[in-house]
Every structure is written in C-alpha cells, then in structure tokens.
Amino acid sequence: MRLLVVEDYGPLRDSLQRGLSRAGYAVDATGDGEEGLWYAEREDYDLLILDIMLPGIDGLEILRRVRAKGHNVPVLILSARDQVDDQVAGLDGGADDYLTKPFAVPELMARVRALLRRRSGQANPVIEVGSVVVDTNARAVRCGTETVALTPREYALLEYLARHLGAVISRQELWDHLYDFAAEASSNTLDQWVARARRKLRALGAESIIETVHGHGYRMVAP
Amino acid sequence: MSSLRRRLVLGGALTAMVAVGLAAVAVGVTDRVLTVRAVDQGLAADMKPQRFRAVARLMFQGFDRDEHRSHDERRPPDERRSTDERRPPDDRWSEGPPVLAWSQAQPSTLLESPAFSAAEIAQIQAAFNPDRAQDLQVGSRQLRILYHVVTDMPVPGGRWRRDGHQPPVDILPVVVALPHEMDAVYADLRQRHWLLASTVLAASALAACGAWLLARSLVRPLSSLAERIAHAEPGVAMGAISVPDAPRELQPVVTRLNDLLTRVANAVQRERRVNADIAHELRTPLAGIRSQLEFAQSDSDEELRRASGVALGIAVEMQAVMENLLSLVRLDAGQVQVQAQEVHPYALVQSCWHSLEQAARARSLECDLALPEDWVCTSDATAMRVVLNNLLANAVAYAPVASVVRVQRDAQRITVSNASELDPALADQACEAFWRADKARSDTGLHCGLGLAIAQRMAALIGSGLTVQVVDGQFCASFEVADLVSAES
Structure with a gap:
C-alpha cells in the first residue's frame, strides 16, 4: 500500500x-x-x-x-x-x-x-484465501494456526494481492503500490519478494495461491 | 447607606425650605418694621400740629378759666366773639386724634382725652419715653404712643398779645402723647403673616418636588451608568457603556470608562488568543513527539522502548495540560455550546472512573459510588463528563494513597470527597486557574491546577454550580446539577 x-x-x-x-x-x-x-x-x-x-x-x-x-x-x-x-x-x-x-x-x-x-471494498479486516488468512489489523498472515514470518514488504505484497483477489496485478502496479517514489524500479527485486513469500507460505503447507500471469504480472487465487 | 438621589433630594429640599423660610421671615420682619415705621411716621407727622394744639389748649384752659372769659364779657356785644369762637374748649379740641398732654412743671395740669380713662391716662403718663414711639398695652387696646416734650411755646400774635396778656408759659415743659390704635394694624399684619406662612409651606412643597425632579434628572445618568456596571457579569467582557443624556461633566468619565473597557476587552482577547495560539501551536510538536515515541515503542532496543515509554507518559500528560488550557480559553471565550439531553449520572461517573482506574489502582484508591442508579437528569452530557472527570481526576491525583474517593448524591448535588486535607481558608481559591494546594507535590504526575477551574466554568456554562468545601477537614467538591430544561422554562 x-x-x-x-x-x-x-x-x-x-x-x-x-x-x-x-x-x-x-x-x-x-x-x-x-x-x-x-x-x-x-x-x-x-x-x-x-x-x-x-x-x-x-x-x-x-x-x-x-x-x-x-x-x-x-x-x-x-x-x-x-x-x-x-x-x-x-x-x-x-x-x-x-x-x-x-x-x-x-x-x-x-x-x-x-x-x-x-x-x-473489503470491509472485513480478515481476508481468507484457502488456508491462508491475511489479518490486516494484525498485519500478519497465518496459515492454519501458524503465523507466517514475513518482512513488512512481503506482507504488503500479500495484502495487496489479497485485497485484489482474483485480479491480475501488473508488475508496474505492484511496484507503484509497494515502493515509494525514491525506490529504483527493478523487476528482479519484485520477483524476489514474490518468490520469498511463496516459499514461506509453502513451508507452512499452504496451497499455491499466487499465480504468475506471464507477460502481465501476478494474481492471487483461492485454491 | 443612603442613595445619592435621596441625599440630593433631602439636601435640595432642605436648602430650598430653609432659603424660602429665611426669606419669609425676612419679608415678615420687614413688613412689620415698615408697617410700624409707617405708623410712627404718621404719628410724627400728626405730632407737629397736635403738639401746639395741645399745649395751646392747656394754656387756653387756664386763660379761659381765669381771664379770657371776663375780658370777652367786657367787650361790647358787637366785638364779642362768635358763638363758635366762644364754644367751650373741650368741644373744639375734641376733634382730631386723641391727644394727651400734661405739664411737667405743674403736675396737676392735664389735657385729657375722653378716649382714655383716668387709669389709662396714668399708665400712658407712667410709660413716658421722650421722642420715641413705643407699644403699650392699655386696657384691652394695643397702642403705639409717640411722646414729645414741648419746652418752648412760640406765640405768633394771638389773643394774649392782642389783649395785652402774657401766655401762661409757666406750665412748660409740656409732654404731648399721641397714641395710635394698633389692634387693627397688628390684626392686618398677622393676616399677612399667615398668608406668608401658607405661601412658605406651598413653596417648600414645590421646592421639595423641584429638588426631587432635579435630583432625578441629575442622578439618572449616574444611575444608568451604575446599573450597567452593576449588571456586568464577572468573567464576561462588558460592551461599551452608553449613557443617554449624559451631562457634559459625566461624558469624560463614560468615555474613559469605555476606553478602559475596550483596553481590558482587547487585553483579555489578546490573552485568550495567545493562550489559544500557544495551545494550538503546541499540538503539532506534541503530535511529533508522541508519534516519535510511540513508534519507538516497537523498536528492538529495550532501553529505547523503556525510555520512550516514560517520555510518552510525560507527553500524554503535557497534552492533557494543553487540552485543559485550550478548554479553559474556549470556555472563557464562550465558544462551547450546550446541548440539553438525558443524562444518567451514575453511569457517567462510572465511565469517568473507569478511564481513571489505572491511575487509581496505582495509588490504591477505591471509589465509593453511592449515586442512585436510576437517577436521570437533563443536562449536557459532555459538559457533565468534563466536570466529573476533572473532579475524579483531581481526587485520584491528590487523595492520600490507599484512601477512598466518595461520590454521593445530596438532593441535586453530586459530592466528590476524598481524604486529602485542605486548609478551609484555601477552599475558595481551589477553583482558580493554576492554583494548587501543594505546589511541591511531584509524586502525582504533571498538574498545573486547571482541572477545577475548568470544571467550575463548565458547570457554570450548563447553569450548574461547583463549590469546594472542607468537611471534617477533608476536601469535598459539590457539583450542583441544574436541570437544563427547567432552567430554560
């Protein structure tokens, strides 16, 4: 955000x-x-x-x-x-x-x-995507009873995708909403954050909820 | 103390009455003097002819008796005097004013007047006072008598010379007494004096009315001025004073007073603006301090978290002082609006105490809330909350450790008492801004003595009252809750 x-x-x-x-x-x-x-x-x-x-x-x-x-x-x-x-x-x-x-x-x-x-358009502060729960109040992501150890940037990425569940979010849009004006644009950096978040979710047994839409960006989907 | 108007009326009426009275006395005395003088002048004017007439008559009495009649009888019938001339002297001299005359040389020689008895004549003779008129009560009559002593009798011709006789001048000196009846004069004078007295009374009444009207006219501008000043409410800025029909002498006072009021109003306005500006300008830096410290609370450094926590507590208290100061300024400026609504004091006190519970627990204080739970009043809930919050916060700050703060109802009054001691002489000052019972206390946090001042002003704003008393040596604040609807109706 x-x-x-x-x-x-x-x-x-x-x-x-x-x-x-x-x-x-x-x-x-x-x-x-x-x-x-x-x-x-x-x-x-x-x-x-x-x-x-x-x-x-x-x-x-x-x-x-x-x-x-x-x-x-x-x-x-x-x-x-x-x-x-x-x-x-x-x-x-x-x-x-x-x-x-x-x-x-x-x-x-x-x-x-x-x-x-x-x-x-999400009145509920808790967004559930399969077994993954994004608690926007606690600014935490849980998988079952386990809390995923995320950096603030990783959390922001997941929250943004969760808020736009099912929508394809372009790399540029993600960049625009996750990085401030002073940050230098680099698609690699963004990909690295996505990869880390996926890895941490997988480590706790979560389904694959982040899809890569080639040529466009990423999309979070419910399994 | 009597009013200025009463003094002016009394003073003016008395002065006018004394002046009129003195003038009346002067007129009366002058009238009497002039009247008597006129009588005296009449007597003096009459005395001239009468003294010769009287002396001549005395002399003729002797002449006619001893010589004149024989000579006349010896005359030829054609030379004898006419009947009129030969008329007895008593008949001829009885005309004109009654005159008495007697010889000082021959006490037996007396010219009597039939108007006086022998006793009266003796009284008149005894009162002899040469060449000076005097009043004499003769019998039932009041007389004014002028005495004159005739020592010489000029005889221009006359029968003595014609008949070759010498007048009987040996009876000289002769005293002539010319009396004047004064009863009618004095009766007339008395009548005039009564008339004068009636006039004086009427004039005095008129003078009193005039004095009252004059005093009212003089005092009206002062009364108007005094009324405006008397109706000024403490703590409320007074507008310019206008005194209709102010006399020229009062106009500089009104002008200067208005100048002074303007200066005071400007000064108060300036003070409020400065206070408001200071409080307002402190908001942003305080927000900066608070946010820095609050964000520091999530820092990994434990020492930084502890220090920032302490600093955050101080910042929060500073914020409370600033908010109180701003509230006080706004209350004084009349910027707070009142809204009548249904209020449940029990729940309100409970809510206020709840917000202070942590601080109360830290000092082991308990609240004995003895208000009826079903008590409902009509007031401004926000204002009442401010009052009660301040009273309870004050109690929490100053009550001795491990004591009880009692909240009770007495008629329409909520009393908040605690065990903290207060000098009864200082109770009246407790609601003054920046006043603290014990300035040296530092273990109760940051306080600047604004809480009770705010509470009192807020209570006044909703038509209620707040007083501080010392009951059994203990601090006791009484919050008189006025029903806003009743007050409005």
Whole structure:
C-alpha cells in the first residue's frame, strides 16, 4: 500500500514516514503543499494523509484539486484544528476521515487500515484465501494456526494481492503500490519478494495461491 | 447607606425650605418694621400740629378759666366773639386724634382725652419715653404712643398779645402723647403673616418636588451608568457603556470608562488568543513527539522502548495540560455550546472512573459510588463528563494513597470527597486557574491546577454550580446539577 504524507512539521513528517514504512507501507512524504499536490496528481496512492496548514497550497485546496481531477483516493486529514467547523469543512471538502493532532499512533494506524479496507471494498479486516488468512489489523498472515514470518514488504505484497483477489496485478502496479517514489524500479527485486513469500507460505503447507500471469504480472487465487 | 438621589433630594429640599423660610421671615420682619415705621411716621407727622394744639389748649384752659372769659364779657356785644369762637374748649379740641398732654412743671395740669380713662391716662403718663414711639398695652387696646416734650411755646400774635396778656408759659415743659390704635394694624399684619406662612409651606412643597425632579434628572445618568456596571457579569467582557443624556461633566468619565473597557476587552482577547495560539501551536510538536515515541515503542532496543515509554507518559500528560488550557480559553471565550439531553449520572461517573482506574489502582484508591442508579437528569452530557472527570481526576491525583474517593448524591448535588486535607481558608481559591494546594507535590504526575477551574466554568456554562468545601477537614467538591430544561422554562 502506498501512502502520501503531506505535513510541514519535519519531525512529525519524518516520524510518520518512518513509522508507516516500518509497518509495511510505501510512504512518500513532503512538507510543501505544491509538491504534495504534484505527488497526489502524478502517482496512484492508496491513501493521502494531509495536513491543512501547509506552505504553498493548503491541505483543503490540495483535496479540492485532487477531487476535481476525479481521484477517488481516500484522504485522511491530520490537523491541529480541532473545532467542529474545521472538521466539517474538511469532511465536506472530500476528506474521508479527520484526525486531530496530537493523536495516538495506534488510532492513526487503525484509521489508515480502515480507509485502505474501504478503498479495496473489503470491509472485513480478515481476508481468507484457502488456508491462508491475511489479518490486516494484525498485519500478519497465518496459515492454519501458524503465523507466517514475513518482512513488512512481503506482507504488503500479500495484502495487496489479497485485497485484489482474483485480479491480475501488473508488475508496474505492484511496484507503484509497494515502493515509494525514491525506490529504483527493478523487476528482479519484485520477483524476489514474490518468490520469498511463496516459499514461506509453502513451508507452512499452504496451497499455491499466487499465480504468475506471464507477460502481465501476478494474481492471487483461492485454491 | 443612603442613595445619592435621596441625599440630593433631602439636601435640595432642605436648602430650598430653609432659603424660602429665611426669606419669609425676612419679608415678615420687614413688613412689620415698615408697617410700624409707617405708623410712627404718621404719628410724627400728626405730632407737629397736635403738639401746639395741645399745649395751646392747656394754656387756653387756664386763660379761659381765669381771664379770657371776663375780658370777652367786657367787650361790647358787637366785638364779642362768635358763638363758635366762644364754644367751650373741650368741644373744639375734641376733634382730631386723641391727644394727651400734661405739664411737667405743674403736675396737676392735664389735657385729657375722653378716649382714655383716668387709669389709662396714668399708665400712658407712667410709660413716658421722650421722642420715641413705643407699644403699650392699655386696657384691652394695643397702642403705639409717640411722646414729645414741648419746652418752648412760640406765640405768633394771638389773643394774649392782642389783649395785652402774657401766655401762661409757666406750665412748660409740656409732654404731648399721641397714641395710635394698633389692634387693627397688628390684626392686618398677622393676616399677612399667615398668608406668608401658607405661601412658605406651598413653596417648600414645590421646592421639595423641584429638588426631587432635579435630583432625578441629575442622578439618572449616574444611575444608568451604575446599573450597567452593576449588571456586568464577572468573567464576561462588558460592551461599551452608553449613557443617554449624559451631562457634559459625566461624558469624560463614560468615555474613559469605555476606553478602559475596550483596553481590558482587547487585553483579555489578546490573552485568550495567545493562550489559544500557544495551545494550538503546541499540538503539532506534541503530535511529533508522541508519534516519535510511540513508534519507538516497537523498536528492538529495550532501553529505547523503556525510555520512550516514560517520555510518552510525560507527553500524554503535557497534552492533557494543553487540552485543559485550550478548554479553559474556549470556555472563557464562550465558544462551547450546550446541548440539553438525558443524562444518567451514575453511569457517567462510572465511565469517568473507569478511564481513571489505572491511575487509581496505582495509588490504591477505591471509589465509593453511592449515586442512585436510576437517577436521570437533563443536562449536557459532555459538559457533565468534563466536570466529573476533572473532579475524579483531581481526587485520584491528590487523595492520600490507599484512601477512598466518595461520590454521593445530596438532593441535586453530586459530592466528590476524598481524604486529602485542605486548609478551609484555601477552599475558595481551589477553583482558580493554576492554583494548587501543594505546589511541591511531584509524586502525582504533571498538574498545573486547571482541572477545577475548568470544571467550575463548565458547570457554570450548563447553569450548574461547583463549590469546594472542607468537611471534617477533608476536601469535598459539590457539583450542583441544574436541570437544563427547567432552567430554560
């Protein structure tokens, strides 16, 4: 899952980027409104986390322009403004959620997960694919009673494929949603992650649920 | 203390009455003096002819009696005086004002007037005072008598010379007393004085009314000003004061007062804005600190996790202080809206205590919740939660270790008491912002003394009250829950 964080306060931005990355999300972060808008319009993000008071263009204007261009990306506003009017303005402006600073990180993570579920049309946080269970809340993959030891990147790959169960996902799309803007594109890297995930699942006796669609990409299917 | 209006009315009326009274007395005295003086002048004017007439008559009494009549009889009939001329002196001299005259040289010589008895004549003679009119009560009559002493009798011609006789000047000096009846004069004077007194009374009543009207007119702008100031609610910014028809003398006061109010309002506004800005500006850095520390909780380094956990606790408390400060500023600025709804105090207290349970357990505190479970009131649940949360948090922070926090109902009042001791003299200050009973305490976490201040303001916002008392030496906060619907109706 690829997220964009637009927050002008450096320490908070860095902390969010680091924390979300550690949780397995691909995170782009910027402190400038115009740059944020540029990212939001150019890249296909799974979630935007926007501050309101930003240099250049404020968060509400970024939101307005993104929505005007027809992007349905979920948007979480993260603002120090805690008044009801501010929240109403944000939500009416097209945001999907509003969180007031300072916030508890677990709450932020829960909201991020909820918004990502909504985007993929999966209301249930637990996705079952045969004997494999992808628990998006725990950010863990279980096979029977065993938990598969996955790196955050491997988990993100499995979660993305599980969210789009049955759909062929191109390498480019996977790359776009699993790696941030700074990552250098390499199909080999992606193939290596897929191979590792398959190996770990197989080690626990799971069925082969990730198919390779030659010339296109990958697909997760229920056995 | 009497009001300014009463003082002005009393002062004005008394001054006017005294002034009118003094003026009336002066008029009365002047009237009397002028009236008596007019009488005296009349007497003096009459005295001129009367004194010669009286002295002449005295002399003629002797002349006619002893000589004049014989001479006349000796005249030829054609030279004799006419009947009128020969008329007895008493008949001729009885015309005009009653005059008394007597000789000082010959006490027996007296010109009497039929208007006075012998006793009255003696009284008039005894009261002799030369050349000065005086009042004398003669019998039932009040007289004004002017005495005059005639020492010389000019005789321009006359019968003595014609007849070759010498006038009987040996009776000189002669005292002439000219009396004037004063009863009618004084009766008239009394009537005028009564009229004057009635006028004074009427004028005094009018003066009192005038003083009242004047005082009211003078005091009205001051009353208006005082009323506006008296109706100012503590803690609520006062708008500009307008005093209709303020006199010129009061206008600078009103202007300066309005300037002062504007400055105070600006200062309060500025203070609130600064507080709000500070609190607001702290949100983002606090969010940065919290997120850094919370993410650090999942770090592999145990020492980093422990340290970040402690720091996270401090950050959370700082956040609570900041939120409290912001709440206080918003409450003071009237930015919090109230919504009437059904509230179950028992459940509310239970919920509040639940959120504090961990901290209470750490200090081995127990909650004795003795509210009726079926008690329902109509108030703002959010505001009530803020009040109760602050009261309970305060109790958890300051109650002695291993004590009991009691929550009871007394009529419409929720009392939260704990075993912490408080000087009764300090109870009134407990709800002031940034006040703490013991500033040196540090084992109860980070507190800045805003909780009770917020609770009191929030209670006031929902029409309720919060007071702090010391009952049996223990801290006891009473939250009077007012029914919002009843208050509105």
